[in-house]
Amino acid sequence: MFATYKTTPHQLLAKLPVSQLDVDDIQGDILIGLQKFFEIFVFFQINDLASFRDVLRNKVVSQVTTTKQVHARELELAEMKKKGDNTVKPMLGLNIAFTNTGLKKLQPAVQINDASFNAGAVSQAPSLGDPTSGGKLSTWLPEYLSGKIDGVLLVTGSIQADTEKHAQEIQDFFGASITVIRKEEGNVRPGSEAGHEHFGWKDGISQPGISPLAALFPGQRPIDSGAFVFGVGTTVIPPQPPLAKNGSLLVFRRLIQKVPEFNQFVNTQALTLGVDPVILGARLVGRWKSGAPLDLTPIQDDLETGGNPDENNDFDFSTDQGERHCPFGAHIRKTNPRSDFDPGSPDLQPKVDPRRIMRQGIPFGPEVTDAEQQSNRSTEERGLLFACYQTQIPNQFEFLQIKWADNSNFISPGAVPKTRPFPPNATITVGADPIIGQPTPPPQGTPNPQPMEDPFPNYPTGSTPSQLSTLPQFVVPTGGAYCFSPSITALKSLL
Numbered sequence: 001m002f003a004t005y006k007t008t009p010h011q012l013l014a015k016l017p018v019s020q021l022d023v024d025d026i027q028g029d030i031l032i033g034l035q036k037f038f039e040i041f042v043f044f045q046i047n048d049l050a051s052f053r054d055v056l057r058n059k060v061v062s063q064v065t066t067t068k069q070v071h072a073r074e075l076e077l078a079e080m081k082k083k084g085d086n087t088v089k090p091m092l093g094l095n096i097a098f099t100n101t102g103l104k105k106l107q108p109a110v111q112i113n114d115a116s117f118n119a120g121a122v123s124q125a126p127s128l129g130d131p132t133s134g135g136k137l138s139t140w141l142p143e144y145l146s147g148k149i150d151g152v153l154l155v156t157g158s159i160q161a162d163t164e165k166h167a168q169e170i171q172d173f174f175g176a177s178i179t180v181i182r183k184e185e186g187n188v189r190p191g192s193e194a195g196h197e198h199f200g201w202k203d204g205i206s207q208p209g210i211s212p213l214a215a216l217f218p219g220q221r222p223i224d225s226g227a228f229v230f231g232v233g234t235t236v237i238p239p240q241p242p243l244a245k246n247g248s249l250l251v252f253r254r255l256i257q258k259v260p261e262f263n264q265f266v267n268t269q270a271l272t273l274g275v276d277p278v279i280l281g282a283r284l285v286g287r288w289k290s291g292a293p294l295d296l297t298p299i300q301d302d303l304e305t306g307g308n309p310d311e312n313n314d315f316d317f318s319t320d321q322g323e324r325h326c327p328f329g330a331h332i333r334k335t336n337p338r339s340d341f342d343p344g345s346p347d348l349q350p351k352v353d354p355r356r357i358m359r360q361g362i363p364f365g366p367e368v369t370d371a372e373q374q375s376n377r378s379t380e381e382r383g384l385l386f387a388c389y390q391t392q393i394p395n396q397f398e399f400l401q402i403k404w405a406d407n408s409n410f411i412s413p414g415a416v417p418k419t420r421p422f423p424p425n426a427t428i429t430v431g432a433d434p435i436i437g438q439p440t441p442p443p444q445g446t447p448n449p450q451p452m453e454d455p456f457p458n459y460p461t462g463s464t465p466s467q468l469s470t471l472p473q474f475v476v477p478t479g480g481a482y483c484f485s486p487s488i489t490a491l492k493s494l495l
């Protein structure tokens with residue numbers, strides 16, 4: 001049980017823009033996010049199509065949580081917060097999504113126009129850099145490789161027992177019409193770590209501004225809702241079948257985080273570089289653990305800035321083209337380079353904005369034990385149940401992972417090469433994203449050509465070029481699924 005609710009990183013408008021977005025029809029996790037302290041992902045196979053349809057129609061569709069409902073709950077929580085009311089309400093939520101194989105069972109004639117969704121997560125994973133051996137994904141769990149996943153139920157809530165009961169109820173409704181292939185249970189971390197992922201950083205800060213559902217926090221760029229929901233807004237995407245309208249594509253990735261190993265790496269590398277491990281950690285992520293961005297506060301953490309949504313996203317790297325504040329390779333600069341493509345230009349429309357994703361993940365697994373911390377070795381599995389929504393997987397999630405995170409020649413082929421002021425005009429090879437990058441390993445016996453640049457801060461006028469030449473992977477993908485999250489109308493017509 002937790003004392004306070006995690007709030008959405010959106011400044012929601014009280015009045016819903018019903019003329020522009022059919023908030024009754026769009027599932028609630030896509031734009032705003034289901035309220036969640038606990039989240040159970042139930043991956044299932046459809047065994048008996050007729051009874052599956054029957055249950056969906058008669059018992060489940062009416063329970064699917066819509067954008068309108070999560071919006072109302074957010075307003076209610078904001079009101080409670082204002083009054084200092086910490087009552088924990090169950091806030092049960094349910095969303096449902098289908099893989100391409102599931103969709104084909106339900107509607108053989110319908111094809112979503114997205115090559116990656118159609119190929120499926122297993123086929124796409126090697127191109128993301130997921131480790132393989134003998135042509136097979138070597139770190140994925142067998143259930144995710146089984147080819148049996150037709151869909152997923154996302155069940156959320158504030159109280160663990162209620163959330164588990166709700167998931168079981170829905171599962172019982174379906175009975176023998178489905179087989180559960182795999183269940184994942186995520187939870188917000190306890191106590192003061194609530195809202196922080198397992199390496200310790202505050203998460204859920206920077207989301208695209210959802211025009212027209214929310215007002216913008218300073219620094220938040222408005223992104224057309226058509227980047228996340230089919231058939232709305234102005235985003236130009238490949239033509240989709242009518243059934244896709246008000247739906248979205250969900251990328252799910254089960255990512256293990258090797259926390260004690262990461263901490264040990266940061267400590268030993270900091271010693272070698274002669275820098276405080278806290279600063280080195282911040283340089284890898286681009287934010288301090290509090291959430292304060294290095295671009296605004298490059299030499300020390302600032303808890304006030306980190307916790308204040310009016311301040312913690314109000315930057316664009318435009319005054320930091322020599323990466324003195326924040327390395328180009330830092331996780332948040334890799335995955336949202338803001339003005340790095342066009343320094344000084346307010347119009348990032350063609351280069352960065354269309355790549356944005358709506359992240360709705362949750363941590364999983366226990367806290368690090370003393371024994372694990374002392375031995376610098378993980379013996380339990382923990383990490384992030386990463387989930388994000390978009391309307392074009394190849395141009396959004398996969399682009400971020402492959403073209404930016406994995407690519408040490410970031411920023412991207414054809415972009416203006418970045419230079420450091422020391423030695424004068426030195427070209428920067430940025431390196432892979434130290435958190436999620438999966439660069440192609442160098443041929444055996446050759447030095448790693450993809451070091452991370454400037455983990456050592458040179459603020460404000462230092463001139464110590466530095467590199468992290470070995471960068472083991474502390475985030476390991478162990479499964480995933482690409483799913484279509486249909487509208488309520490489509491859910492009814494899929495029947």
Ligand code: N7H
Pocket residue numbers: 197198199201202203204205206207253255256257285287331332333335336357383384386397400401405435436475
């Ligand atoms: Fe990342 N981390 O703890 O280091 N991420 N992420 N991420 N991430 C962000 O701004 C983390 C992953 C993005 O707009 C923060 O909300 C970890 C994947 C994007 O400034 C932190 C894992 C992908 C942003 C982390 C992980 C992304 C972002 C800062 C895996 C997509 C927004 C908090 C275990 C391919 C960037 C915040 C912006 C922020 C971490 C995964 C993308 C702390 C540990 C797979 C777009």
